[in-house]
Amino acid sequence: MLQPLVRALIDAELPVLARHGITMWGYVVLNGLRDAPQSTQAALAEKIGADKTRIIATLDDLQAAGLISREPDPGDRRARLLSITAAGDRVRRAVQGEIQRNEERLLAELTAAERKAFLSAAQRLSSLPVARILS
Template sequence: MSAPPRRDLAAMIVPLGRALTAAELPVLREHGLTMWAYSVLLRLDERPLRSQAALADAIGADKTRIIDVLSDLGDRGLISRTPDPADRRVRLLALTPQGRRVRDAAQAAIQLREERLLARHLTPAQRTALLDALQVLDALPAEAVSDPEP
């Protein structure tokens, strides 16, 4: 059993993520979004969220950092931030119809680029295999990746 001469997973994935991020940035700017703002829109689209702390945690951001992002998105009418009637400390976060439109447009443009990239370099079978495997690993809690107990 000789060690397969392959590169580390992280050594392949991290630069790939950097390149994909770099490719996204101009597209997002065209839609008037930063990466953080886009993350927020994506996350809020799944379902409305109680509390900004939960949102920050969900997108891996610092809770004190997304305040400006949320204020900006709120000012521009892309998200609503209403106090919870049941507990007025927390703010209920949700996409507005306009926020959903912006999100959809940005994501469509991004996934179009991604699909072009995959189609150009991978076979259809490889494409689905990659996406399937990624979705499995993506669904894992972070601890499962960081700490695989033997």
């Protein structure tokens, strides 16, 4: 039941991401770094639900674009600390704003009561642990 809606929302987000020169995973990474001033690659991967080796290309692209920085971890020279840059935060906020405007437009199709119930249910289901969803 949700698949057509989710697919359409993703399709609506892709041009927004393209206009800002990032991928969906790039946007996920920028959001993952938003609340973590510095994060190791392993901690970020866990936070966003990605394999740490699979996001390397995304991190390379974001770093090359000046949207994140990678600095050696003083506590572990094998690790790098990732941080979102000011430019990265501007891109993240711009993309988020465009996505939210589209979501608001879509939610305007619902009555106030339907919107409240939908958002409440979506928030509750989104907060479930992944293991609970998969089981």
